[in-house]
Amino acid sequence: MVASSELSAPKRSRPIRAIIVLFGGMLALLLAIGLSISFGAADIQLATVWTAVFSFNPDVTAHQIIREIRLPRVLGAAMVGACFAVAGALMQGMTRNPLADSGLLGINAGAAFMLAICFALWPSLPYLYVILFSFLGAGLGAGIVYGVGSMSRGGLTPMRLVLAGAAVSALLGALSEGVALYFRIGQDLAFWYAGGVSGTKWIHLQVMSPWLLAAMIGAVILSRSITLLSLGEEVSIGLGQRTKTIKVVGMVIVLILAGAAVSVVGAVGFVGLVVPHLTRFLVGHDYRWIIPCSIVLGSLLVVLADLGARMINPPYETPIGALIALIGVPFFLYLARKGGKEI
Amino acid sequence: MKLSMTQAQRKVRTKNLWVLTSLVILIVIVFMISMNTGYIKLSPLEVVRTLFGLGTAQQALVLFDFRLPRIVLSILVGMGLAVSGCVLQGVTRNALADPGILGINAGAGLVVMLFISFFPSTTDTPVFMLPILAFTGAGATAAIIYVLSYKRHEGISPIRLLLTGIAVAAGISSATIILTLRLSPENYQFVATWLAGSIWGSNWKFVLSLLPWLIVLLLFVYLKANVLNVLNLGDLTAIGLGASIEKERRILLAAAVGLAGASVSVSGGIGFVGLVGPHLARQLVGARHQVLIPTAALTGALLVLVADTIGRWILQPSEIPAGIVVAIIGAPYFLYLLSRLQD
Numbered sequence: 101m102v103a104s105s106e107l108s109a110p111k112r113s114r115p116i117r118a119i120i121v122l123f124g125g126m127l128a129l130l131l132a133i134g135l136s137i138s139f140g141a142a143d144i145q146l147a148t149v150w151t152a153v154f155s156f157n158p159d160v161t162a163h164q165i166i167r168e169i170r171l172p173r174v175l176g177a178a179m180v181g182a183c184f185a186v187a188g189a190l191m192q193g194m195t196r197n198p199l200a201d202s203g204l205l206g207i208n209a210g211a212a213f214m215l216a217i218c219f220a221l222w223p224s225l226p227y228l229y230v231i232l233f234s235f236l237g238a239g240l241g242a243g244i245v246y247g248v249g250s251m252s253r254g255g256l257t258p259m260r261l262v263l264a265g266a267a268v269s270a271l272l273g274a275l276s277e278g279v280a281l282y283f284r285i286g287q288d289l290a291f292w293y294a295g296g297v298s299g300t301k302w303i304h305l306q307v308m309s310p311w312l313l314a315a316m317i318g319a320v321i322l323s324r325s326i327t328l329l330s331l332g333e334e335v336s337i338g339l340g341q342r343t344k345t346i347k348v349v350g351m352v353i354v355l356i357l358a359g360a361a362v363s364v365v366g367a368v369g370f371v372g373l374v375v376p377h378l379t380r381f382l383v384g385h386d387y388r389w390i391i392p393c394s395i396v397l398g399s400l401l402v403v404l405a406d407l408g409a410r411m412i413n414p415p416y417e418t419p420i421g422a423l424i425a426l427i428g429v430p431f432f433l434y435l436a437r438k439g440g441k442e443i
Numbered sequence: 444m445k446l447s448m449t450q451a452q453r454k455v456r457t458k459n460l461w462v463l464t465s466l467v468i469l470i471v472i473v474f475m476i477s478m479n480t481g482y483i484k485l486s487p488l489e490v491v492r493t494l495f496g497l498g499t500a501q502q503a504l505v506l507f508d509f510r511l512p513r514i515v516l517s518i519l520v521g522m523g524l525a526v527s528g529c530v531l532q533g534v535t536r537n538a539l540a541d542p543g544i545l546g547i548n549a550g551a552g553l554v555v556m557l558f559i560s561f562f563p564s565t566t567d568t569p570v571f572m573l574p575i576l577a578f579t580g581a582g583a584t585a586a587i588i589y590v591l592s593y594k595r596h597e598g599i600s601p602i603r604l605l606l607t608g609i610a611v612a613a614g615i616s617s618a619t620i621i622l623t624l625r626l627s628p629e630n631y632q633f634v635a636t637w638l639a640g641s642i643w644g645s646n647w648k649f650v651l652s653l654l655p656w657l658i659v660l661l662l663f664v665y666l667k668a669n670v671l672n673v674l675n676l677g678d679l680t681a682i683g684l685g686a687s688i689e690k691e692r693r694i695l696l697a698a699a700v701g702l703a704g705a706s707v708s709v710s711g712g713i714g715f716v717g718l719v720g721p722h723l724a725r726q727l728v729g730a731r732h733q734v735l736i737p738t739a740a741l742t743g744a745l746l747v748l749v750a751d752t753i754g755r756w757i758l759q760p761s762e763i764p765a766g767i768v769v770a771i772i773g774a775p776y777f778l779y780l781l782s783r784l785q786d
Contacts (some may be wrong), residue, residue, distance in 0.1 A: 108655065215447045252782040263539075266609045269775030274767040277639055281763050369613075379486055413625045422617035429614030433591055436606045 203369020210241020528717020640766010
């Protein structure tokens with residue numbers, strides 16, 4: 101960030117590289133999904149995976165396993181990854197905060213907290229409504245963190261927001277655990293501690309899909325304005341952008357994405373931190389490319405993490421959030437060391 | 444003039460004495476309540492009678508073998524963590540320092556978990572090893588955090604130190620989950636409750652293994668109170684007053700790390716005690732470490748004792764880990780302090 105030539109180089113968008121990343125990523129994602137479906141307690145050939153998807157036969161046990169357990173799980177992982185990654189990309193672009201991530205800023209913890217309350221008070225509530233609670237909780241978490249951040253004497257600096265996010269996450273996490281213990285709903289502790297996609301069912305995917313589709317389309321539509329916002333609020337206003345509206349719409353999309361993802365996987369962090377940075381490094385600073393590429397790479401990351409979570413120590417599953425944190429933490433430390441200023 | 448000074452001093456001394464006495468009385472009251480909290484009900488009179496050896500065999504068993512060691516441990520752990528936080532705040536001159544937030548507890552926890560994985564707590568464990576092992580884990584973590592947050596020319600900024608600590612704590616917790624799940628899946632539940640901060644070593648041998656460390660380290664820190672006072676005035680003043688600050692700082696840091704490590708080796712990873720305890724104490728008696736350290740020890744003990752009692756009382760016969768209760772009190776306090784912190 102010294103010479104102006106160095107400054108302009110990474111700001112360029114790189115359409116060709118973006119297209120390569122997009123298609124390469126999709127190819128890798130398909131491969132990872134295939135592998136993930138075939139790997140498990142009962143090993144299934146890739147060919148069987150193919151026939152189970154494209155010519156399903158209910159009499160074959162392997163087909164049943166794939167249809168009822170493995171397919172929803174891997175699709176859930178892919179969706180969750182896309183959600184977290186796009187949410188992170190939007191937040192980083194809108195607030196110019198390189199440390200923005202729905203996990204780090206307390207949004208995931210908020211969603212998980214409302215889920216705990218929801219499971220405790222209305223255990224038989226259909227998922228259709230449960231997801232709404234998750235959105236509400238995401239808003240609660242974000243509200244508290246930004247509230248505390250803006251009340252601070254030092255203002256809304258990226259580092260201060262992350263500290264507030266950590267404290268809010270600790271508080272809401274403790275409350276969720278308390279509620280889970282009190283109402284004895286904490287059978288699957290991993291969900292509260294480190295997340296897992298093992299419980300994904302078709303109904304989750306069905307309910308999530310329309311929300312996600314709408315949110316993703318919204319994100320893509322917003323992407324041009326986000327690019328301008330990421331150059332600075334003044335620049336954006338000067339170019340005739342209605343920054344307030346964009347920020348509000350962007351935030352709503354973030355809350356929907358993070359809320360939906362948490363309702364399936366639990367409060368998993370760092371996906372939204374790592375993927376957008378990686379994408380920006382690969383395809384440049386144009387959010388019209390960053391957002392689609394984040395969708396693909398985010399899905400890929402979580403599908404691979406889920407695969408890894410099952411491969412490390414079979415038949416036990418390693419919590420997926422713990423695995424992702426092992427990648428995310430060093431990355432975060434690197435970003436924090438740079439001072440949290442550059443994006 | 445001189446006379447009024449001594450009068451004022453005497454007034455302060457009486458006030459401090461009052462504060463300390465009230466804290467002790469409060470601890471005794473909570474102690475009695477806590478003795479009475481649990482599945483088997485005992486009236487305060489029965490508690491007193493049993494303490495003096497006049498109760499039935501069953502009452503004696505409940506009190507001496509189950510409740511008393513746990514209560515004593517809560518008090519000791521609270522003291523250790525609060526004084527550790529007090530020293531950390533004094534040495535780093537960072538109002539938000541706390542062994543839990545800075546990741547020192549997590550480092551100790553990782554080593555303790557590995558130890559428990561190899562020597563399950565059901566067998567005859569060499570318990571006295573725990574504080575030493577925890578100290579090495581905590582010390583290594585503290586060193587890592589110090590190196591990672593140190594920047595040439597800038598030194599260590601309070602906020603970067605905290606961010607690094609939080610991230611390292613997240614990473615170590617994840618590593619702990621993954622490692623223990625791999626080494627001994629049946630211990631996963633234990634790790635989960637450890638992370639939530641339960642007083643787990645409720646047994647006299649844990650009390651005995653912790654006690655010598657606490658006595659030595661608490662006394663040592665108390666004798667260094669004047670050094671802490673001088674360090675608090677700032678580096679230049681401290682040098683001017685003839686303190687060899689780097690050496691003193693390192694020794695005191697080691698003592699703080701030792702206190703935190705030893706404490707969490709027999710309890711869970713309880714955060715925020717080292718933050719709330721000293722701050723409350725400072726409100727009560729001011730910043731002179733000769734009074735501050737004992738007061739912080741008492742407030743910390745009271746805090747953990749109250750948290751553990753609430754956790755056991757609210758959800759009989761099962762319990763909510765003390766760490767969760769403390770986090771619900773401590774996290775908002777952290778947010779409050781954060782909003783007042785200046786860069």
